[in-house]
Amino acid sequence: MPTSSHTPEPLEKQAVPLEQVLRVAELAQLELREDEQQEMLRDLNAILGHVAQLNELDTRDVPPMTQVHVVLPDPASQGALDAGNVLRDDSVRPSLDRGKVMATAPDTDGTYFKVPKVIER
Amino acid sequence: MAELKSMSSSTSQTTPRTIRSARHAIVSSETSAVALADSYYDTIAQEDPKIHAWLSLSRERATAQANRIDDLAKSGELANEEALPLAGVPIGIKDVLVMQGAPATAGSKILENYRPPYDATTVAKLAAAGAVLLGKLNCDEFAMGSSNENSAYGPVHNPRALDRVPGGSSGGSAAAVAANMAVATLGTDTGGSIRQPASFCGVVGLLPTYGRVSRYGLIAFASSLDRVGPFTHTVEDAAILLRVLAGADPMDATSAHHPVPNYAAALNTPVKGLRIGIPDEYFAEGLDQEVRAAVEKTADALRAAGCTLHKVSLPHTRYAVATYYVLATAEASSNLARFDGVRYGLRAQDASTLSTMYRRTRDQGFGKEVKRRILLGTYVLSAGYYDAYYRKAQQVRTLLTRDFLEAFTQVDAILTPTAPTPAFRLGEKTDNPLEMYLADIYTVTANLAGICGISVPCGNSSAGLPIGAQILGKHFDEATVLRVAHAVEQSQR
Numbered sequence: 001m002p003t004s005s006h007t008p009e010p011l012e013k014q015a016v017p018l019e020q021v022l023r024v025a026e027l028a029q030l031e032l033r034e035d036e037q038q039e040m041l042r043d044l045n046a047i048l049g050h051v052a053q054l055n056e057l058d059t060r061d062v063p064p065m066t067q068v069h070v071v072l073p074d075p076a077s078q079g080a081l082d083a084g085n086v087l088r089d090d091s092v093r094p095s096l097d098r099g100k101v102m103a104t105a106p107d108t109d110g111t112y113f114k115v116p117k118v119i120e121r
Numbered sequence: 122m123a124e125l126k127s128m129s130s131s132t133s134q135t136t137p138r139t140i141r142s143a144r145h146a147i148v149s150s151e152t153s154a155v156a157l158a159d160s161y162y163d164t165i166a167q168e169d170p171k172i173h174a175w176l177s178l179s180r181e182r183a184t185a186q187a188n189r190i191d192d193l194a195k196s197g198e199l200a201n202e203e204a205l206p207l208a209g210v211p212i213g214i215k216d217v218l219v220m221q222g223a224p225a226t227a228g229s230k231i232l233e234n235y236r237p238p239y240d241a242t243t244v245a246k247l248a249a250a251g252a253v254l255l256g257k258l259n260c261d262e263f264a265m266g267s268s269n270e271n272s273a274y275g276p277v278h279n280p281r282a283l284d285r286v287p288g289g290s291s292g293g294s295a296a297a298v299a300a301n302m303a304v305a306t307l308g309t310d311t312g313g314s315i316r317q318p319a320s321f322c323g324v325v326g327l328l329p330t331y332g333r334v335s336r337y338g339l340i341a342f343a344s345s346l347d348r349v350g351p352f353t354h355t356v357e358d359a360a361i362l363l364r365v366l367a368g369a370d371p372m373d374a375t376s377a378h379h380p381v382p383n384y385a386a387a388l389n390t391p392v393k394g395l396r397i398g399i400p401d402e403y404f405a406e407g408l409d410q411e412v413r414a415a416v417e418k419t420a421d422a423l424r425a426a427g428c429t430l431h432k433v434s435l436p437h438t439r440y441a442v443a444t445y446y447v448l449a450t451a452e453a454s455s456n457l458a459r460f461d462g463v464r465y466g467l468r469a470q471d472a473s474t475l476s477t478m479y480r481r482t483r484d485q486g487f488g489k490e491v492k493r494r495i496l497l498g499t500y501v502l503s504a505g506y507y508d509a510y511y512r513k514a515q516q517v518r519t520l521l522t523r524d525f526l527e528a529f530t531q532v533d534a535i536l537t538p539t540a541p542t543p544a545f546r547l548g549e550k551t552d553n554p555l556e557m558y559l560a561d562i563y564t565v566t567a568n569l570a571g572i573c574g575i576s577v578p579c580g581n582s583s584a585g586l587p588i589g590a591q592i593l594g595k596h597f598d599e600a601t602v603l604r605v606a607h608a609v610e611q612s613q614r
Binding site: 016020021024025027028029030031032036039040043044046047048050051053054055056057059062063064065066067068069071088096097100101103104105106107113115116117118 | 462464
């Protein structure tokens with residue numbers, strides 16, 4: 001990643017090589033067909049090339065905006081958004097009916113979700 | 122409120138098209154809620170084969186609700202204007218919001234047979250206010266797209282020009298209102314997905330402030346950006362709906378404890394004296410000349426209505442699309458991890474191990490754009506790239522938001538085009554994702570900053586395509602945004 005590029009990275013440079021696209025696909029639990037691999041390689045490099053323009057900005061002293069409320073200086077608005085931790089009452093109440101939830105599962109014994117075997121003996 | 126003329130349906134010369142007129146017609150026995158719902162279903166049967174706005178219809182639930190409303194009307198319980206403000210009003214729901222027992226595909230094959238066991242808070246609020254919920258509306262898969270061409274169930278066609286896209290991702294929601302297949306609809310907006318399709322289809326689309334409307338029951342795309350809001354024919358209807366939808370929800374910890382005003386009543390306050398900001402950055406290279414002319418005419422109309430116009434600067438605008446596509450995809454990659462074939466939706470049948478099952482399920486279930494965004498989001502969050510991309514984008518998000526906070530010390534609202542062009546042709550941009558993303562330039566900024574906005578029709582191109590003006594407002598100042606949009610609407614009459 002260049003630190004002071006003023007133009008998007010030229011595509012020929014292939015900032016992200018194919019092996020890295022495949023590694024990311026593995027992390028994201030995605031399978032990519034051969035034709036998809038080439039397409040994603042092209043698109044990721046084009047998009048990240050555009051994203052590289054963010055490096056034109058000096059953000060050393062800029063706090064990251066992790067939530068909408070953190071940048072609001074107006075006390076009126078801040079009161080609304082920055083209410084601290086929003087906690088509900090610690091009281092027992094009904095949740096969704098288990099039967100109805102399990103009815104939407106692909107495979108279940110009615111109590112648990114069933115999946116293919118994880119550990120081989 | 123003047124009755125809007127039907128565009129296409131032969132039976133609808135007298136069919137009410139606005140919330141107030143629909144409710145009035147039922148309360149005064151000019152029609153019944155059941156007859157009104159039937160009339161809208163007839164229009165859907167007639168129009169939708171060429172538009173494809175609807176993915177499923179919930180006629181049983183709609184009829185039950187309509188019968189209930191008719192009983193209440195007969196017993197005089199709706200005589201009070203404040204009772205059930207949406208009594209009998211036919212409304213459609215974008216398919217990323219859940220309705221108990223109805224399909225909720227999010228435009229994806231991975232949720233094809235999912236029937237959620239509960240109502241989203243916004244759906245429950247509409248029902249509690251008397252709305253008749255007609256069914257679920259087509260959209261880009263997981264709300265990822267600007268043209269509705271990413272729906273796994275096929276694209277929506279723009280009712281104003283069938284060879285054009287309706288915009289996205291809430292394309293079905295916009296098209297349904299434009300084609301008189303619903304009085305109003307719900308959409309969602311993560312980077313423009315309400316305002317841009319509203320602009321393309323010639324209807325009103327409202328983006329409420331972050332936290333204003335509950336997201337409980339919304340299938341999440343990017344949680345720091347996602348909003349739920351209405352599509353309507355008129356600004357008044359958007360105001361009426363926002364009052365129903367807004368408010369804190371114990372089921373959504375990001376919903377705000379902020380008083381909900383009577384937005385429709387606020388429309389009676391004249392706009393005279395309001396300061397309207399015009400940002401140069403939104404009238405730069407890439408803006409279609411007819412869109413520019415229409416928005417400049419809108420500025421003149423607001424001046425004629427007594428507003429004052431001021432140049433404002435939003436200097437980081439050119440970084441908005443890059444910032445948005447880093448943050449939105451990062452959040453999406455995390456949110457969409459839940460689609461793994463275990464608890465709901467599709468499961469690949471041919472896998473013998475758990476990890477193969479995950480991968481095949483996601484491979485078969487997700488479309489190309491969704492995979493592209495998950496990959497990009499996973500990449501920018503991965504070890505070694507987090508600071509360079511994700512944290513950097515969060516910092517630029519701060520700068521973009523400061524731009525707005527600074528501008529709003531000088532003006533009450535900001536006027537811009539909603540989109541750089543009118544609706545483009547189906548297939549025109551599908552080969553180049555980056556080009557499609559760049560067209561979101563005027564809308565992603567409001568999502569990043571958390572502010573509210575609206576798209577209101579402000580004219581037509583020479584080809585007869587609708588053009589939308591975007592009004593942006595301060596956090597929780599929807600009332601001002603609606604008032605300015607109302608003045609724009611009046612100037613179009």
